[in-house]
Amino acid sequence: MPQHSRSAPRGRGVAIAAAVVALVVAAGAAVYLGLPSLRALQERRVFPAATAPATAGGPAPSVAPLVPATQAPASFAGQRYAARLPAPSGDKPQSKVWRADGAWWAVLVSAKKKVPTVHELRDDHTWRDTGTVVDARADSTADVLFEKNALYVVSRTLTGAITYARFRYTPAKRSYVRADGFPATVATGGAESASLARDTTGTVWATYTQGGRVWFARAGPEDDTAWSRALLRVPDNTVGADDVSAIVAFDGKVGIAWSDQGDWAFRFAVHVDGDAPGTWKVETPLSGEGMVDDHINLKAVAGDGRVFAAVKTSQDLVGAGDEAPGMYVLRRDPDGTWEKAVVGLVGDRLTRPQLLLDRESSRVYLFEGAPTTGGTIYYKSSPFDGLKFATGRGAPFIKAPAGAAINDVSTTKGSTTPAVGAVAIAVDTTGHRYFHGELPITADDIQPPLAQTQITSSPTAEGAITTTWLPATDDRGVVAYDVYMNGVVVETIDVTAQNENTRQWSFTSPTLTPGTYQFAIEARDAAGNTAPRRTAKQVVVVP
Numbered sequence: 136m137p138q139h140s141r142s143a144p145r146g147r148g149v150a151i152a153a154a155v156v157a158l159v160v161a162a163g164a165a166v167y168l169g170l171p172s173l174r175a176l177q178e179r180r181v182f183p184a185a186t187a188p189a190t191a192g193g194p195a196p197s198v199a200p201l202v203p204a205t206q207a208p209a210s211f212a213g214q215r216y217a218a219r220l221p222a223p224s225g226d227k228p229q230s231k232v233w234r235a236d237g238a239w240w241a242v243l244v245s246a247k248k249k250v251p252t253v254h255e256l257r258d259d260h261t262w263r264d265t266g267t268v269v270d271a272r273a274d275s276t277a278d279v280l281f282e283k284n285a286l287y288v289v290s291r292t293l294t295g296a297i298t299y300a301r302f303r304y305t306p307a308k309r310s311y312v313r314a315d316g317f318p319a320t321v322a323t324g325g326a327e328s329a330s331l332a333r334d335t336t337g338t339v340w341a342t343y344t345q346g347g348r349v350w351f352a353r354a355g356p357e358d359d360t361a362w363s364r365a366l367l368r369v370p371d372n373t374v375g376a377d378d379v380s381a382i383v384a385f386d387g388k389v390g391i392a393w394s395d396q397g398d399w400a401f402r403f404a405v406h407v408d409g410d411a412p413g414t415w416k417v418e419t420p421l422s423g424e425g426m427v428d429d430h431i432n433l434k435a436v437a438g439d440g441r442v443f444a445a446v447k448t449s450q451d452l453v454g455a456g457d458e459a460p461g462m463y464v465l466r467r468d469p470d471g472t473w474e475k476a477v478v479g480l481v482g483d484r485l486t487r488p489q490l491l492l493d494r495e496s497s498r499v500y501l502f503e504g505a506p507t508t509g510g511t512i513y514y515k516s517s518p519f520d521g522l523k524f525a526t527g528r529g530a531p532f533i534k535a536p537a538g539a540a541i542n543d544v545s546t547t548k549g550s551t552t553p554a555v556g557a558v559a560i561a562v563d564t565t566g567h568r569y570f571h572g573e574l575p576i577t578a579d580d581i582q583p584p585l586a587q588t589q590i591t592s593s594p595t596a597e598g599a600i601t602t603t604w605l606p607a608t609d610d611r612g613v614v615a616y617d618v619y620m621n622g623v624v625v626e627t628i629d630v631t632a633q634n635e636n637t638r639q640w641s642f643t644s645p646t647l648t649p650g651t652y653q654f655a656i657e658a659r660d661a662a663g664n665t666a667p668r669r670t671a672k673q674v675v676v677v678p
Contacts, residue, residue, distance in 0.1 A: 206575060207582065208514070210533045211260045213569035214246040216562070220274055223251070224562045224569070225543040227430050227487050228330040228381035229278035232547045232558055233286070236306055239558040241545075242269050242277045242288075243569055249273055253286075253302075253311050256558060260573070267302065267311040270318070278330040280548055286311055289321065289341050291329040297321040297343060297352075299331070301359060316360040321352045327377070327429075332384040334408045342382040342391045348372055349380045349393045353412060367391060369404050369417045377429050385435035385442050386469065391415075392444055394429045401427055401446055403467070420465045420473040421446060425453035430462075434490040434499075436550045440469035441519065443499050445488035450481050457482025458636055464490070464501060466522055476522040478515065479503070480636060483528050485513075487543055491557050492519075494550040496578035502532060502544045502559055509540030509564050512572060515610050525612035526635045530585055532559070533572035539563040541570055553577050580662035584609035592654045592671035595643065600652055600674050603641040607658030607666050618642045619655040619668070649678045 216223055223244045224231060231242045238255055243262060245252040251269040254262040269277050270290040277290040286302040300317035304310075321329070326343040333339050337356030342349065349372050352364035366372065367380075373395070380393035392403045400422040404415040421427070430447035443466050450459040462479040479485040484506035491500040497519040504512055505528045515529030535541045546559035557574040587605035594600055607613050612635075618626040626642055642654070653673045658666040 208532050208572055208574040210570055210572050213262055215568045216244040218567045222543040222562050222564055224545045224560050226276055226328045227432055228328050229276060230548040231279060231545040233279055233281040234547060235281050241560050242279060251277060265310055289329050289331040291326050294325040296323045297326055297329045319360045319362055321362045322364050328379040330381050332382045332389050334384050334389050335387050336408050340382055340389050342380040344374055344378055344380050347374055368413055369415050379429045381431045381433045383433035383435050383442055386440040390442060392431050392433055394427050396427050399424050399427050425450045432489050434492050436492050436494045442467040443490050445490050445501060455481055461485055474522055476524055478524040489544050489546050491546050492550040493576055495552045504542040509542035512541055512544045512561050525609050527606055527608045530608055530610040533561050533570050535563055535570055540565045580611050582610055583664035584613050584658040584660050584666040586658050586666035586669045590656055590669045590671045592674045594674050598646045598676055599644045601641055601643045602654040602671055603639060604656050605639060609660050613658045614661045615659045617657040621653055647676045649676050651675050
């Protein structure tokens with residue numbers, strides 16, 4: 136019979152599948168994982184790695200820069216940014232990526248202008264700097280929304296004003312031009328975060344925390360250069376200096392979520408489009424000691440009526456162990472009820488989550504960094520209904536060279552489809568450089584689990600052999616481990632709700648006759664995909 140033991144996840148690493156080979160290209164080029172873009176796939180060839188960083192210039196041909204659906208995600212390095220800047224791909228409620236006119240776009244700090252500008256992702260996996268300045272303040276971070284050939288941007292710094300600007304997209308020139316009258320001031324005094332949404336009447340909303348309170352501001356629909364702001368007048372609108380708020384538009388409504396670490400609660404206030412600006416109904420999706428941190432990301436699908444929120448807890452700060460919940464994804468249904476699913480434990484050291492919704496396949500994707508100080512961006516996914524995520528960190532999404540600390544992932548507000556996949560940006564906070572990832576998404580589970588490399592076999596005094604290994608990881612979850620002895624399966628260990636959070640697995644064979652034995656492990660997911668087999672060193676059982 137198998138025996139299982141648990142241990143803390145100290146220094147746990149995740150190996151990229153052997154089929155994915157990373158090539159680090161110098162002078163600002165991509166960390167290219169050997170995966171073709173959609174155009175390359177169509178032409179039956181693979182693009183060579185880029186040899187120069189993206190530069191400002193005229194229109195460039197652009198296609199969906201997707202790796203094939205049968206491949207693993209790919210990571211690419213981009214331009215560097217000044218070391219004095221905070222992580223420019225942050226912060227947690229904000230989205231800096233969007234899809235428009237057959238391409239992916241993002242707000243990145245320009246290598247030439249040294250301030251945030253609009254960039255286009257080209258089919259060679261490099262970013263073209265359009266030269267359109269989003270904010271003249273180098274240390275600003277932006278939240279963006281693209282709708283009907285217009286780009287809406289709210290931008291903030293810790294000490295400066297929160298500003299808003301609208302840009303017009305010109306397809307013939309593949310360029311963005313700031314409209315007259317902008318930037319407009321939303322509020323003064325600085326904020327830790329600011330985000331925006333646009334309701335069905337055309338009114339643009341923004342939210343932020345300031346002075347220990349949650350605020351909202353609005354403009355339009357006739358004139359979005361003139362902003363008015365107000366306190367969110369609801370019960371318990373007292374927050375700490377480290378708390379943040381976020382906003383989302385959904386189903387003829389806007390919703391503002393905020394963290395309240397003083398009262399250990401996440402709140403969500405709902406406003407119906409067209410109602411008086413101060414009319415809000417408050418809900419509490421999650422509460423309890425240590426259940427709240429200042430990590431919130433909100434997403435919704437137009438016409439669906441559901442809202443998804445990724446939130447982090449502070450269970451580690453209240454003395455909870457490694458198996459306490461460290462991160463949740465919450466789903467608000469149209470009737471106002473909330474469902475929750477644990478997506479990571481304290482021991483997984485997950486941080487700064489971002490959500491992406493696939494409206495065609497009805498799947499929610501979660502991107503998050505780990506460990507909390509930065510390292511790799513991981514991903515996992517779940518159906519909208521029956522919300523459940525794989526245990527552990529998930530599968531690697533943006534993986535950088537040794538010594539890099541990748542963190543602060545950001546993707547699009549809008550939903551995506553399998554036809555265009557997913558793109559997200561992040562930064563290396565030690566090397567001060569951008570990275571981005573390209574992820575093929577599909578309703579089918581085609582990605583195999585990724586097996587840990589650590590596996591050991593040791594003889595016991597009774598003439599048996601105990602084999603131990605760290606858990607495999609998968610974007611949708613491992614369901615079983617097949618145990619091989621000398622190339623033959625001798626045991627299948629099922630992953631169940633009772634043991635799925637096991638930190639270290641083990642199998643002890645029955646007493647063996649004298650001889651040489653070699654044990655191996657193969658992880659398997661629900662679709663039958665298997666990880667590369669991991670084999671321990673041979674063990675000799677003596678008489």
